[in-house]
Amino acid sequence: MAVVLEACVRTPHLSAASKAKAWEILAGQTFNDQIPAGLHPQSGAVVGHKTGSISSVQHDAAVVRLPDGREYVLVLLADDFGAREDGRQRVTETTKRMSRAVWEAMIAP
Secondary structure (H helix, E strand, C coil), X not given: CHHHHHHHHHCCCCCHHHHHHHHHHHHCCCCCCXXXXXXXXXXXXXXXXXXXXECCEEEEEEEEECCCCCEEEEEEEEECCCCXXXXXXXXXXXXXXXXXXXXXXXXXC
């Protein structure tokens, strides 16, 4: 998933217009309770990502663009947490914490 996501915005095999369209679609994601929710509210980062969940599998795969121009790819996948809603909520809270930890590592001096 990470390779496909990164290729959508970085590949030399797509035109600039195609890459811009791919980014527009990824950045327009409306389910933002995982990776984007873990970033500091004033981070200035822009997130293009794809979420998904079925039964006991949940993921968020993102390209995070920092204000200084750097980017990183973060993919978080959880499975086997059960179909109960409290398991899904635990996964969402954990992915937010993991996203924050990666963001803090990226901005650390």
